[in-house]
Amino acid sequence: MEVFSEISFIEVLDLLGTFAFAISGIRLASGKNIDWFGAYVIGLVTAIGGGTIRDLLLDVRPFWMLDATYLVITGVALLAAILFKEKLLRLGNTLFMFDTVGLGLFTTVGVAKSFAAGLPFWACILMGAITGTAGGVIRDVLINEVPLLFRKDIYALACIAGGLVFFICYQFDFLIPVVELLAAATVIIIRLVAVKFHIQLPILNLSHTRQDREE
Template sequence: MITVSSEISFTEVLDLLGTFAFAVSGIRLASGKNIDWFGAYVIGLVTAIGGGTIRDLLLDVKPFWMLDATYLLTTGAALLAAILFRDKLLKLGNTLFLFDTIGLGLFTTVGIAKSLNSGLPFWVCVTMGAITGTAGGVIRDVLLNEVPLLFRKDIYALPCIAGGIVFFVCYQFDFLVPVVELLAATTVILTRIVAVKFHIQLPILNLEGKGRKE
């Protein structure tokens, strides 16, 4: 039976905030693509739940959104907010980047925390965090015929790894769980922002040689 959570943990709060942020990023990218409101909702939803769904399937558990309708409602709230405040969103040229980055940080942390609760080793938890943070954006970009951010020059997945390292360092020193999760999420967000601001990019793979002509 699908329910709406009445009591939520700090991790679930981050999960819902990440859902809202990622849903807005998907809806914002769908704007201008000749997509109706329902289509925009679907894009926002797959952006928000895509990474977590893949994570849960790999963890062999029922996907989180099938057990709690809050995530579907949160995506609806994101669509409503985007419609009501569309003028402000359009004026902010970095709206997509901002919400995508926030969602990346929050979802990475949630993915690590849920994987850790499953008793998985460090490297698996970091991988699950990266999948949770990036896979929804990949699905969004593919559906909208965009080159996924994960595959561009901009650093996208590496901040997730940095956040994972911070998570486990703090965890080993017995920091409070909310502190650990906030520091990890902040690390992901700040690393991504710094990388974009200062144009820090990975080299483009070119195995064809500089002299090759098309």
């Protein structure tokens, strides 16, 4: 098993996204009185959780069991968080950018792998969203936070939009690399615009008012 093999530019970006997801999990774990090993586990599930669920649903061996790079990157992320914690705190916007790029790339990978497995387009779009977001859901559950997926932020919807763009471009016979690039770019742009301009979904509130309860 090779830990680091020859990789393409897209895979480099994928690994950078993995690093960012791992850092985000480790940073959130740091405020929960969790030890180093626990922080590593939180970072790891953040980075590989979505892809693992995708592969299990596709009935294939999870990707990280075939390539130890993801385990190593999570360890590097933990070491970086410990050694450079002050600098990392000042790199919030940069890490957010990597996280957003990772979201777009992972979503596209999930859609592409599901499409190659012969799933219908709607299932592929859902699988892309799972790949991009499920790791964060597992992370938030483990550290007792409301998952970002269920808050007001435009997160999973960006993944769904990216999946739709994937299939629209495919129907117009775009080259596959172009299709994947446009799908990933759609997720990234929607996420960035939503955060920049504070675009959020309305909160569902079905609880009764005090007056209703009194009546």
